[in-house]
Amino acid sequence: MRQVDVLIAQGRTVAEAIRQIGVTEVTYYRWRSEYGGLKSDQVKRLKELEAENARLRRAVSDLTLDKMILKEAAKGKLLSPARRRACVDHVGAELDLSERRVCRVPGQHRSTQRKISAFPDDEAALTADIIALALQYGRYGYRRITALLRDAGRLVNNKRVERIWRREGLKVPQKQPKRGRLWLNDGSCIRLRPENPNHVWSYDFVEDHTHDGRKFRMLNIMDEFTRECLAIRVNRKLKAVDVIDMLSDLFILRGVPGHIRSDNGSKFVAKAVREWIAAVGAKTAYIEPGSPWENGYCESFNSKLQDELLKGEIFYTLKEAQIVIECWRRHYNTVRPHSSLGYRPPAPEVVLWRHNQSCTNIDPRPPQWGRPSRSSCRQYS
Template structure:
């Protein structure tokens, strides 16, 4: 045809279903703006999409999607005997951790969240929000968790007034739960709680506006359920905490031990 070969161009044909695939990716990105392509890909695979991560990454790069990297300060590991890198969780209900995180409503009212996490399964056991949380409130939350999930062997925390109060220490000792207090001013020793708080702050609090306490409780309950049952966790092989928890072995302690220890003395309220 008297045309040089170098002038010919092949018109690529997009694979079937790529438009629908890209639409679903963008939908998940809008819903979870802090998730990377690996977590988005795992979520799609979990809902039935037969797609590998290389294809997700190609579309991710083509659309210019990117999760900004956060700059973190490097800290040396603490020397405390109760630090998370020294007393590691070995099974479900072996070590729980708890802490507080704060935010504000739209009108500036302070909100306080109590977070309780199973360090081994990464499951969020409690995410309670209120304006004020006392040691008595903490005991009530723990009592309900012990009935539902069993009694842990250890609970790791900082030296906050709610956690070191006489009432909590006496109550936990009576039940047989050992407290692991980290060194003062060493939050990295409670690394599981701090890591979870970074996810709460980044994926929940920074993305929501809390009109009042009632709406904050509703939004918190929805996000906690999404975190446990929908969000793939990289440390669990991109399984959800609830799925991993149901498949792993638990501590030998059960709710019967809690019921025996609380039969003689009523729970504080």
Template sequence: MKVKRHSPEQIIRKLRTAEQLLSQGQAVSDVCRALEVSPATYHRWQQLYGGMKASEAKRLKELEQENSRLKRLLADAELDKAMLKELGRGKLLSPERRRRAVMVLQDRFRVSQRRACRLAGQNRNTQRRPTPIADIEEGKLRSRIRELARRHGRWGRRLVYRRLRLDGWSVNHKRVQRIWREEGLQRPLPRKRKRSRPPGGSRELLRAEYPHHVWAIDFQFDQTMDGRRLKFLNVIDEFSRACLAIRVGRRCKAVDVISTIEQLLSQHPAPTHLRMDNGPEFIANALQEWCMGNGSATAYIPPGSPWENPFVESFNGRLRDEFLNVELFASLTEAKVLAEQHRIEYNVYRPHSALQGRTPLEVIQQWKAA
């Protein structure tokens, strides 16, 4: 049964009718029957509106409605304030971040999507639209950057950017820098070393004009876990920056240097020049006689001038930073295996800044193709 609702004006008119009937001597039950209301309703009307005029009752009803509206607005404002605190500081610049913010507000405050979108500044059509392909690609790119940073702990964002370009990613350096910063990735800064280069600069160096024109040779030292010394012989092709050999041993004499170079000649043409320092292994008569017999000239650098052999010194710095300072060698055999793996990765996988982001292998292949 549908309950009939009475407006304040109707209630006032019925109460006046009831007063007239009561003044005529009718009982309250008869008056209620005439007004078609129950005695309880009649007494409640009498308590609320007794002695009022129709205009006063209407005004009271309007005040009650206004009071209810103000209370609702105050509650909404407090809820909006709480939701804004939940979003935290900063601006929601991207649609994807606003989409996630709307979902958080709906889940924690049980509000409608319309209200959450209004508070987060998100269009409802954008919120309901499925995740675009660009966001999926962004997630894949972030995952790849984290993988490279985890695999190569000493690589910075510039090397990661060049590696991504080589892998076929259509991305610029600013986007990689933004993701690198958002993911909290950071490469420890290298220590600044004092250089003893003379004020007048160095003399004009012999520059490599084609692959295997100039090979640079130098030594590096490390040790195994038992404290025994490891001696690394590094051979670099100056034109392509390719690492031709990393010989690892407890010691390395002139005959070992000759043996390493002869092994390289089975895979590469003989170099025109060998750039070395004045170490006893390099100035030995056996090595000089071998060079004369194979048509390779020696290009010794002045004593105490490592900057005269810059390409192998640069490689030594990268080898120390990305390999020797990272790996812990348990034995000589392990050092040989890991050194060979690093040499192959350096030539084939690692982009080189001096080669415009290319790898040494790509430089050699492009030279042969040209």
């Protein structure tokens, strides 16, 4: 523009001056409308400001687009590559953006996005077995399900079972119980610990009702060392005489234990019960009143009985309750994996094999209540 002004001052026409600098008249007049009256340093500064303004506009648009991508993405943290991959596909389809642009926001690498997940050949069969066991044993966690799968003959890792467990939404949340003060008296399970089988037995009552609303009681007796449920007596009413009758049968079959732990219920502190237990050579260990956690082994068993059986069954008659509860007791002793025993049952069934039998006759299907699974092949001479 300054050169054109000089040529015009020398007597040239505007058209001749424009042709001499090698631009069109449209370009010249556009420059004149934009930069007329500005010096070269001012024009340079103006161009820098325009470039900065364009950069800021791009940054604002990028931030707005990132906000839109995050808003469209799934709620919560995208921790696993699978969730990131699904999120990128969803956002790209909804906002019509490129894969490169969407992967930049959640920090997903493009090679990870394009990787095709490879599953083992037995993934579908294993998933079906896990779901079947979860439906059968609704309150079991993935560790016990893993133990049952291994007993059935599957070589499976507990981490793989956990991954499938979480993917299928099979996790069962448990409420955190309130805990009280542990007084640690001589009858608590902390001071008096079982040291061998038949050392400490514990027993307690559990109440439930049949479909007609009538209550029945259960007397649970267990060996604290082996975690085996020795007996469950079910009846409408259980008195001190019934407690003595049940204990006498078990003493004849298994011998007299060193201690018998219980709470301070009227059936346990009755004079007849205490005198009879002392007469046969056993000792009583009473917990502190109002401190059920001191009888922790039996209370834990009672909670398993409630959670895995009583809360999911409707009993129409007392006889039905006696049969079903006895089947569950056998299942608990011979099949159910126990976490404190390395996920083995407390008293697995011992099978004496004849010479014409082999381990190939073992039924690999999941065990049912009342039909204990012969999960291990043991032979005694």
